[in-house]
Amino acid sequence: MSSKKLRRKLLMTALGWAVALVISFPALWLVLTSFKTETEAISRIPHILFRATLENYVAVQERTTYFHFAGNSVIVAIGSTILALALAIPCAYAMAFMPTKRTRDTLLWMLSTKMMPSVGVLVPIYLIFREMNLLDTRTGLLLINALLNLPIIVWMLYTFFKEVPREVLEAARMDGASPLRELYDLLLPLAMPGIVSTSLLAIILAWNEAFWSLTLTAAKAAPLTAFVASFSSPEGLFYSKLSAASTMAIAPIVILGWLSQKQLVRGLTFGAVK
Amino acid sequence: MIRREMLPLFGSLLLTVFSACAQTTLTIATVNNGDMIVMQRLAKQFEQQHPEIRLDWVILEEKILREKTTTDAAAHGGQFDIVTIGPLEAPIWGRRGWLLPLEDKLSSSYDLNDLLRPMRDGASDSGHLYALPFYGESSMTYYRKDLFRRAGLTMPLQPTYDDISRFAQKLNDPAHDLSGICLRGKPGWGENMGYISTVANTFGGRWFDESWRPQFDSPEWHAAVSYYVDLLQKYGPPGSSSNGFNESLTLFENGRCAMWIDATVAAGSLSNAKQSKVASTVGYASAPIATTPRGSQWLWFWALGIPSSSKHPEAALKFIEWATSKEYIQLVAQTNGWETVPPGTRESTYKQLQYLDAAPFAGLTYRSIMAADPLHPTEKPVPYTGVQCIVIPSFPTIGNQVGQLIAAALVGNMSVDEALHKAQLATERVERRAGLLHQ
Incomplete structure (x- = not known):
């Protein structure tokens, strides 16, 4: 490798690390703060070197039952993703392989629902949930998350399905395969990497959803977003405990994201933005 | 079986x-x-x-x-x-x-x-x-007894706002990272407006007259807000407009304020030596008064x-x-x-x-609470109840808007006159929409 090329590579690597550090700095600072005392956390001169303490994690665990909230988050994130996929796969299949002249408009309209502020539909949704006894239930939260993420999932799956050559499905049809068989035996295996990355993104979105989680749940179905919200306060010192609670809330999803980063990147770069 | x-x-x-x-x-x-x-x-x-x-x-x-x-x-x-x-x-x-x-x-x-x-x-x-x-809780004045002693000053049990500005002027020492006074500046109905309402009350002001006309264009509000902005600009800590209860508590606990007027609940933290560097030197006095004691402490x-x-x-x-x-x-x-x-x-x-x-501050807390009268919060008659928190549904909206305008005056983005004029118009608009103001 010529020295010019090497220099260029080194520069790009350094730049990549610098950008990564800037992006991940808030999360790193959050984790660091969770090991500080409250006085160190609010100090005007930030402490980089300090004696780490686990007292905030102990305090958080004493006050709440983390696993109750985490269990709800897992059920809601995974459950809503499965439900949304069950609806989105046939929908995206129909749109990708049997399009009408309104398909594109329908896709855009579905996505446009994401642009409406959630608070705009708060009262009707709250009343519907009340009438259906879905307030403070995991079923209710699972349902709303599935509906919230449905437009993005349909859009991403549609893009992935469009990558599958039409001829493969037509050949199967010539051999007498039904649309259901076509979908399950051919399309799903071929588009599996795309489905996996879409699922991962949907899980992350459902895990981080806060507005509806805070509004529609109380004690029984509250997920980790409600757990984090319980440690903020306008009175008294709380930064370290809030950081410890936030670290505990994001840890599972960060680990999942880390393990599946290849699929995620593929999903984000080849899916929705293509 | x-x-x-x-x-x-x-x-x-x-x-x-x-x-x-x-x-x-x-x-x-x-x-x-x-x-x-x-x-x-x-x-x-x-x-x-x-x-x-x-x-x-x-x-x-x-x-x-x-x-x-x-x-x-x-x-x-x-x-x-x-x-x-x-x-x-x-x-x-x-x-x-x-x-x-x-x-x-x-x-x-x-x-x-x-x-x-x-x-x-x-x-x-x-x-x-x-x-x-x-x-x-109510509100009270916290001060540093050691600084007062060194400067030859005495905090009365019931200070006036003239006393407060005199003390702040004498004790302000930016070279040593010490502010003469710390006050809430962060905008919000429960933040800066909680305190500013009590200043307006004791300067003889009120939020609304009997026919629900906002009173921000009154001389009392002008005097109160001018006093507040002037005091904080001259003797307050840098970045006062982003200080709420927590930030001011931290400043006082770390010895960066000579005085602080805020919630009585802070007394417990300030006197706790594990948390506060000034625990042994903190003194307590009533919330200051100006032309009337009515409404000078919040509730x-x-x-x-x-x-x-x-x-x-x-x-x-x-x-x-x-x-x-x-x-x-x-x-x-x-x-x-x-x-x-x-x-x-x-x-x-x-x-x-x-x-x-x-709790050496308990007696003062009790007196401050008992002196606050939510049913008769101001010198002049009013159609509402509540000392600093006006009991009408639109208060959070109005309080937040007025709070932002006064915070803008505090940082120098507009004059006090302009802030109060805009506050008057904004509040009239909200009140008309709420059906309280009919002209």
Whole structure:
């Protein structure tokens, strides 16, 4: 490798690390703060070197039952993703392989629902949930998350399905395969990497959803977003405990994201933005 | 086949399952502060005394709690059996039928007359009591006795705002990172406006006249806001417009303020040597006055109410009686010490010598609370109740808008005249929309 090329590579690597550090700095600072005392956390001169303490994690665990909230988050994130996929796969299949002249408009309209502020539909949704006894239930939260993420999932799956050559499905049809068989035996295996990355993104979105989680749940179905919200306060010192609670809330999803980063990147770069 | 010896075991198991099914679960929505966390911890004793009742807790930051409980109360969602509310919600929600009136339902052993009168008035509407106060506070002046002594100054028990600006001028020492005074500057109805309202009151101002016309164009408001902006600009810490309660507390605790006027609840933290560097030198005085003492101290409380949509109102009443009783205060004192009991709710607390010994600021807190009159908060007559928190549904909107304008004047983005003129127009607009102002 010529020295010019090497220099260029080194520069790009350094730049990549610098950008990564800037992006991940808030999360790193959050984790660091969770090991500080409250006085160190609010100090005007930030402490980089300090004696780490686990007292905030102990305090958080004493006050709440983390696993109750985490269990709800897992059920809601995974459950809503499965439900949304069950609806989105046939929908995206129909749109990708049997399009009408309104398909594109329908896709855009579905996505446009994401642009409406959630608070705009708060009262009707709250009343519907009340009438259906879905307030403070995991079923209710699972349902709303599935509906919230449905437009993005349909859009991403549609893009992935469009990558599958039409001829493969037509050949199967010539051999007498039904649309259901076509979908399950051919399309799903071929588009599996795309489905996996879409699922991962949907899980992350459902895990981080806060507005509806805070509004529609109380004690029984509250997920980790409600757990984090319980440690903020306008009175008294709380930064370290809030950081410890936030670290505990994001840890599972960060680990999942880390393990599946290849699929995620593929999903984000080849899916929705293509 | 089930062996004969196993039958009692199955019997007891079935009994446990049935008793668990018969248990009433109360969902309590409360705010994340020290007193409420203590209540949550001690509530296990209530559950032991009442095995038929189980408690589920929803603890949230104040703003989120308010949004969540308001949505649920308005829509009769029934998610909560007990809600923690303040002086803004209790009368308004009660009037709208969102809360159960309590005065006729309380048990005979509950000492209702022991509740501090301003707290009881603040939680009532048209003679009905809608919530039982759990914790109460007013405002007072904190100062550094060591700095005052060194400068040859004496803080009177009842300072005036002239005294405050004189002291701030003498003690301000930016070269040594010491500000003459710290005050709330962060915009918001519960932030800077909580304090500024008391300044306006004591300068003779009021939010509205009898016909609901906003009064920001009055000479009293002009004098009050000019005083506040001038004082903070000259002798306040840098970046005052982003300081709320927590930030000012931290500044004072770290020895960066000579004086601070804020909630009486801060006294406990400031006198705690584990947390405060100035614990041994902090002094206490009443909130300052200008032309009238009326409305110079604010009044705030957290109270427990029962939404009319509660599924278990009888059990909820048992709990709120327990949590706001004299016996609960004794329980906190025995468990955590007298200095940690929830302040500002009961006469009997302020008659306990152990409490007065443990909390040297207790007498002043009591006097400040008793001096605050939410029913007659200003010198001139007003159509509303509430000292710094005006009990009308549109107050959060108005308070936030006016707070932002005054914060803009504080940082120098506009003049006090311009801020008050804009505040007047914005408030008139909101009031017309709310149907209070008809011209």
